[in-house]
Amino acid sequence: MATKHLFLLPGDGIGPEAMAEVKKLISAMNEKIGSGFVTDEGLVGGCAYDAHGAAISDADMAKAMAADAVLFGAVGGPKWDAVPYEVRPEAGLLRLRKDMELFANLRPAICYPALAASSSLKQEVVEGLDILIVRELTGGVYFGEPKQIIDLGNGQKRGIDTQVYDTFEIERISGVAFELARTRKNHVTSMEKRNVMKSGVLWNEVVTQTHKARYADVKLDHMLADAGGMQLVRWPKQFDVIVTDNLFGDMLSDIAAMLTGSIGMLPSASLGAPDVKTKKRKALYEPVHGSAPDIAGKGIANPIAMIASFAMCLRYSFGMVAEADKLEAAIAAVLDDGLRTKDILSAGMTEVGTVEMGDAIIAKFLG
Numbered sequence: 001m002a003t004k005h006l007f008l009l010p011g012d013g014i015g016p017e018a019m020a021e022v023k024k025l026i027s028a029m030n031e032k033i034g035s036g037f038v039t040d041e042g043l044v045g046g047c048a049y050d051a052h053g054a055a056i057s058d059a060d061m062a063k064a065m066a067a068d069a070v071l072f073g074a075v076g077g078p079k080w081d082a083v084p085y086e087v088r089p090e091a092g093l094l095r096l097r098k099d100m101e102l103f104a105n106l107r108p109a110i111c112y113p114a115l116a117a118s119s120s121l122k123q124e125v126v127e128g129l130d131i132l133i134v135r136e137l138t139g140g141v142y143f144g145e146p147k148q149i150i151d152l153g154n155g156q157k158r159g160i161d162t163q164v165y166d167t168f169e170i171e172r173i174s175g176v177a178f179e180l181a182r183t184r185k186n187h188v189t190s191m192e193k194r195n196v197m198k199s200g201v202l203w204n205e206v207v208t209q210t211h212k213a214r215y216a217d218v219k220l221d222h223m224l225a226d227a228g229g230m231q232l233v234r235w236p237k238q239f240d241v242i243v244t245d246n247l248f249g250d251m252l253s254d255i256a257a258m259l260t261g262s263i264g265m266l267p268s269a270s271l272g273a274p275d276v277k278t279k280k281r282k283a284l285y286e287p288v289h290g291s292a293p294d295i296a297g298k299g300i301a302n303p304i305a306m307i308a309s310f311a312m313c314l315r316y317s318f319g320m321v322a323e324a325d326k327l328e329a330a331i332a333a334v335l336d337d338g339l340r341t342k343d344i345l346s347a348g349m350t351e352v353g354t355v356e357m358g359d360a361i362i363a364k365f366l367g
């Protein structure tokens with residue numbers, strides 16, 4: 001099998017704990033089924049700041065750009081609360097997304113049957129849930145200029161962030177959403193706030209035009225993003241694919257995470273455009289959760305979001321669809337066996353730590 005270059009960025013807090021389980025899985029796949037993964041590892045976030053004074057070094061950025069895929073853990077934590085804004089841990093992740101042009105962030109929210117009773121919502125609301133949030137990841141208020149704090153000179157300051165979207169950005173992200181919908185239930189819901197934002201008016205217009213021109217076979221609905229948040233907890237099964245901007249996507253995916261039982265369950269893939277010649281996409285895979293400083297170092301973090309992010313990597317970067325399916329099935333099987341990390345624990349189930357959960361999934365996957 002051809003060599004597959006993975007660049008690992010475990011990051012801070014529970015990032016390295018969750019990544020350790022994926023590293024074991026990668027070694028096992030190389031050993032048992034000759035998967036041909038070659039890994040290299042770098043620093044991102046607070047640990048990179050401690051080592052280099054930057055949230056990611058230029059050398060590690062170059063490695064990320066050259067890899068077939070990047071696996072990312074999590075960044076941030078109270079230790080770095082006071083570092084300058086430009087080099088805060090989160091800046092490393094934002095640089096990776098922007099410089100690698102990872103404009104399409106796929107955040108699936110699936111409620112595994114075994115967890116239907118452990119969501120904070122009623123079982124009938126989440127049972128069988130399978131939705132996909134497609135979040136625009138390189139534009140909007142995250143990157144728009146100006147972005148600054150101005151001293152007004154009268155004892156007041158003004159904080160400014162700018163929401164900006166150009167036609168091509170909305171066209172390409174809605175294209176991704178429509179294409180993916182065709183492989184699912186053929187239904188896209190676009191969320192913006194056209195009632196208060198000019199960028200929302202343009203978003204709505206461009207999604208509508210893209211639909212009419214290229215994807216008229218897909219069912220398209222529009223929803224105001226605040227109402228979308230409400231509908232996600234009222235009756236999430238009305239959705240198939242949700243396409244939305246960077247900030248709304250960030251918030252709506254955290255809401256969706258709780259439908260699955262825990263934020264420790266939600267994986268994601270951040271993809272660039274296919275290269276014209278090689279057709280290969282730059283890609284980074286990361287759990288939706290953060291560095292969870294409150295539980296870091298305790299060995300209790302749920303590694304499933306990280307492991308499921310690796311399953312997305314197998315599927316989208318290496319076309320290893322059978323292996324991805326098998327890994328997702330292994331996660332479901334371990335949950336069916338009653339194994340639970342603390343965040344998804346319910347009565348009668350067996351509590352396990354990060355390492356035991358990882359081991360059990362790997363054993364099922366290889367078994």
Ligand SMILES: NC(=O)c1ccc[n+]([C@@H]2O[C@H](COP(=O)([O-])OP(=O)(O)OC[C@H]3O[C@@H](n4cnc5c(N)ncnc54)[C@H](O)[C@@H]3O)[C@@H](O)[C@H]2O)c1
Nearest residue numbers: 074075076077263264288289290291292294295301302343
């Ligand atoms: N992609 C990323 O690296 C990323 C994403 C979100 C937040 N962050 C950063 O992480 C830091 C903490 O942010 P936060 O507390 O708002 O969000 P968080 O996701 O780190 O934690 C929120 C809550 O969920 C729990 N949790 C998260 N992941 C879990 C897991 N795998 N297993 C069990 N419980 C889990 C945490 O213990 C915490 O109670 C901040 O610095 C933030 O900027 C980073």
Ligand SMILES: CC(C)[C@H](C(=O)O)[C@@H](O)C(=O)O
Nearest residue numbers: 076090091093094250288290
């Ligand atoms: C850590 C932060 C920059 C990031 C974001 O806001 O995009 C995170 O919340 C996420 O959801 O990936």
Ligand SMILES: [Mg+2]
Nearest residue numbers: 250251254288
């Ligand atoms: Mg977030």
